[in-house]
Amino acid sequence: MPKFELVACRRWVWRQKKLALASSFFSTATQHKNENMGRPALPGPPPIRVGLTESAGRVCYFCLRKLGITTSCQSQAASFCSEECQKQSKVFHDVEIRADWSAYDDYCRSHGLKYPLLVKRFACMVISGGASPDLLDILQPASLSPEVISLMEEDFDLLRSAFTVADIPNEQVAFLTKQWYIGILARIRVNAFRVEVAGGLYEDLLSSAAASIEAEAALGNAVYMLPSFYNHDCDPNAHIIWIENVDARLKALRDVDAGEELRICYIDASMDRDARQTLLSQGFGFQCSCSRCLSGD
Numbered sequence: 001m002p003k004f005e006l007v008a009c010r011r012w013v014w015r016q017k018k019l020a021l022a023s024s025f026f027s028t029a030t031q032h033k034n035e036n037m038g039r040p041a042l043p044g045p046p047p048i049r050v051g052l053t054e055s056a057g058r059v060c061y062f063c064l065r066k067l068g069i070t071t072s073c074q075s076q077a078a079s080f081c082s083e084e085c086q087k088q089s090k091v092f093h094d095v096e097i098r099a100d101w102s103a104y105d106d107y108c109r110s111h112g113l114k115y116p117l118l119v120k121r122f123a124c125m126v127i128s129g130g131a132s133p134d135l136l137d138i139l140q141p142a143s144l145s146p147e148v149i150s151l152m153e154e155d156f157d158l159l160r161s162a163f164t165v166a167d168i169p170n171e172q173v174a175f176l177t178k179q180w181y182i183g184i185l186a187r188i189r190v191n192a193f194r195v196e197v198a199g200g201l202y203e204d205l206l207s208s209a210a211a212s213i214e215a216e217a218a219l220g221n222a223v224y225m226l227p228s229f230y231n232h233d234c235d236p237n238a239h240i241i242w243i244e245n246v247d248a249r250l251k252a253l254r255d256v257d258a259g260e261e262l263r264i265c266y267i268d269a270s271m272d273r274d275a276r277q278t279l280l281s282q283g284f285g286f287q288c289s290c291s292r293c294l295s296g297d
């Protein structure tokens with residue numbers, strides 16, 4: 001039997017007015033045992049070992065661009081594709097490296113949480129003076145049930161105590177109240193995009209979009225201020241794609257009339273109406289009223 005090894009890592013990226021986080025990758029290594037049960041070995045193909053190469057899966061800590069073996073700059077366990085990215089990451093990274101994130105990151109990983117890591121990055125930006133605590137207030141928040149809110153208490157406490165233990169002065173973390181934390185998570189939850197950096201031709205990307213959603217192929221998540229205003233439609237006229245990093249492009253899926261609203265699809269549109277409604281309600285906190293849903297399709 002082949003043996004599979006799973007290796008995963010997450011990295012977080014913040015960018016001016018947009019925040020992106022998380023890359024994950026896995027590799028498989030195959031080990032073939034002699035399964036010929038004492039019979040003479042048959043000539044076969046040469047053995048192939050599939051494993052992690054030095055560059056595989058490594059992405060820039062700032063822009064999520066895939067890293068080559070030689071092109072990266074290294075800084076405090078983070079790799080960057082360029083000096084420019086390293087410089088731009090200072091807005092969160094200089095604060096981030098002052099604290100020990102093991103408890104917070106472990107908690108998020110073990111509970112399958114990705115958005116609190118965006119809040120961490122945002123909090124570091126605010127502490128460093130690179131963002132205002134109310135930067136995301138313009139975005140629409142998801143409505144959260146009391147049960148969901150109570151689940152946020154533990155990660156909030158861990159975030160707060162990481163800054164306290166790191167001796168970040170009280171006045172610099174005064175913004176970091178439970179209410180602020182919950183408000184940011186409520187906004188990130190409904191406005192974050194999955195960054196799916198795909199190889200291949202620009203024209204091929206749309207056809208692979210649904211497949212990558214199904215395969216959970218997201219490289220990370222990001223909040224983009226203006227694109228956060230795109231409403232959802234189960235029969236969208238536009239789609240957001242990423243070619244090689246967190247810089248996104250909007251692609252029209254059909255002719256768009258002057259004055260027609262650009263709408264994207266937040267989920268896999270191939271699901272039936274009930275499944276779409278459930279996902280949008282539970283994941284994003286709204287009942288979809290697009291014309292496809294209203295028609296019962």
Ligand SMILES: C[S@@+](CC[C@H](N)C(=O)[O-])C[C@H]1O[C@@H](n2cnc3c(N)ncnc32)[C@H](O)[C@@H]1O
Nearest residue numbers: 140190191228229230231232286287288289290
């Ligand atoms: C990412 S925001 C989109 C921009 C938002 N309409 C605004 O004004 O900021 C997502 C929110 O817009 C609303 N929304 C988007 N698409 C919708 C749809 N198809 N049906 C109902 N509400 C929708 C929901 O309130 C949802 O939580």
